[in-house]
Amino acid sequence: MEFTVSYASFTTAVSDINKIISSKSVIPILSGIKIEANEYGLKLTGSNSDIFIERTIPLLKSGEKVVDIKEFGSVVVLSKYLNGIVKKLPNDICIKLGRNDSITIKSGDIETKLNGFNANDYPKLPEMDRNNKIEIPFGKLTEAIKQTAFAVSKSEAKPVLTGVKMEFEENKLICTATDSHRLARREVTIESKTTESFVVPSTSLSELTHLKEADSSIVEISYTNNFIVFGTAKSSLYSRLIEGVYPNTGSLVPTESKALITMNTQVLIEGMDRACVFSTEWKHNNIQLEIVDDATIKISSNSTEVGMIEELQKIIHIEGQNDIQMSFDGRFVLDALKRIPEENVTIRFDGLMKPIVIQPQNDSTCLHLISPVRSY
């Protein structure tokens, strides 16, 4: 293996992949980046326990040569040191495979040698049936992920709840996440005829949203029984799927309401944020929401240790009862509100021990359920 590559292309790719790699992987070779030089250019691969990311650097970029390959081949070197040194080099980088899987890296008057691993010992990526694939714009996919993935369970007690359920129906993708105290659901319209459903680890989806792609660029999704691959122009992200039966969440959404209020999203966020300062002593960050009259709600929180807060906010519109009082985990309410870019939100109350429904005003594609907590 021997090639010369432009400084910017190589350091960006190595730095992006290095972010997901743990330098303390139990399997030492997985702390490495696999570098492969082939007829199409360079392919760099990195992994953590859940995912593999493959990144290609093509021979040409906008008509300019970025990689010049003298000899095909591959090797694995420790990501931490490769990333540490290449970003500190002054210009174009020549890499050559030497003895015992070590490489020499030359740039200007600087010569370095990095020890490596044999590329044959690196895990093989699963073969995908690329014919059976779903296409979706990057922006729509990441939007649906960002509005749901925060609500997955942080506990491994029920592994299936640590993932986001992605349901592809005709011309539709529905993402759902829940930790059984709260639920987030988002539906986006796409052009697709596939009917499939997967539970994908939220950590993998979080890495996917970090890929620097244009919102309009197309992501190709292909899959096997155990793996799903998100392919963009530059990168492929391989994630394991979570096995197990995802709970039926459709029946959780209350169908009738005792009260429905419309509030300004940003004002409500600021109020909940203040109230959370005083909720640290509670296991569930207890915040009280009280409909005082047709025009006013009171947000309050109380801590024997710290102090208390009470504030009044204007209701824009109300339907139903005007005398409801309930307690919630303030962090959960904040998490949901912060994912709503619309100016106004509606909150639906369905009864004392039933979850509330938070939605953007006039938009049923986005939905958050939050269970109340006992305030005593």
Added chain:
Amino acid sequence: MEFTVSYASFTTAVSDINKIISSKSVIPILSGIKIEANEYGLKLTGSNSDIFIERTIPLLKSGEKVVDIKEFGSVVVLSKYLNGIVKKLPNDICIKLGRNDSITIKSGDIETKLNGFNANDYPKLPEMDRNNKIEIPFGKLTEAIKQTAFAVSKSEAKPVLTGVKMEFEENKLICTATDSHRLARREVTIESKTTESFVVPSTSLSELTHLKEADSSIVEISYTNNFIVFGTAKSSLYSRLIEGVYPNTGSLVPTESKALITMNTQVLIEGMDRACVFSTEWKHNNIQLEIVDDATIKISSNSTEVGMIEELQKIIHIEGQNDIQMSFDGRFVLDALKRIPEENVTIRFDGLMKPIVIQPQNDSTCLHLISPVRSY
């Protein structure tokens, strides 16, 4: 105590003081901010184990009223919560002392209550003889600190070495710091007739450099046997002094040289930084410096685990021997070089086991000594 204060003035002051306060202080009241309303405005005080910071908010700022005091008084409230809530308030803040040392904070439609401590239980600050004081521009003082304080000992084995020695001589301040492997020394010209010398904890000086003051503003330094106070227009920083005899460091500086080379500072920094990637396996981050000939030095480092690096750099000017090879802690060399803003540096070699002397070219007011390490 009762007053109204402008949002910006109060939140800035509370946030600045909050940075030094530990929320887990062994003495609970020291996790608090003392608020005092008096005839001059507000005085806020915070502390960590080494220092107190006092910050004043005057009644008027640029002719505009920023504090309106209805009743004098004082109280101590937990800094973490005061800072947490006030920055989230919408506008001007009214604070009133209530029962049991609690305060109510009102802003717009928001009312909060914070539990507090009796201000009489807060430690008294030492009384200073304000007649006996030294004046020095803030910029000169912080420059001398930043160029030396990094070299103090990180170990408490010799407490006196964890401080910076500040020697005031006629029209001169000399700052010295050493951990016995390296030494940094900086002399600045000031207008002063005082002859005094203090050893100040480097952590206190670091807080001092974080104060947002104009470089030209005057710092008034006053002192007792155990305390030193740095007073600016807005703040007073009280620090304990370190007791003990500071070693005589004057005799450590080599007087003659075997070789003296002049190098470009930035190029040398980049080379040392690369070499440090390969020095992690050594206790002392071993980097080899070798004068190869009259025009070239070689910087190299070698790690059996990671790999090696070798690079050549141009010598701008050389006097004396052209065949010297020595090993250093690369981090120490980098630390020193990064404090030198001048374009070129000189490095003086005095013999195999003697420290090297790094200085800006043509400037003897700044000096760094670094002892060599064994490379076997």
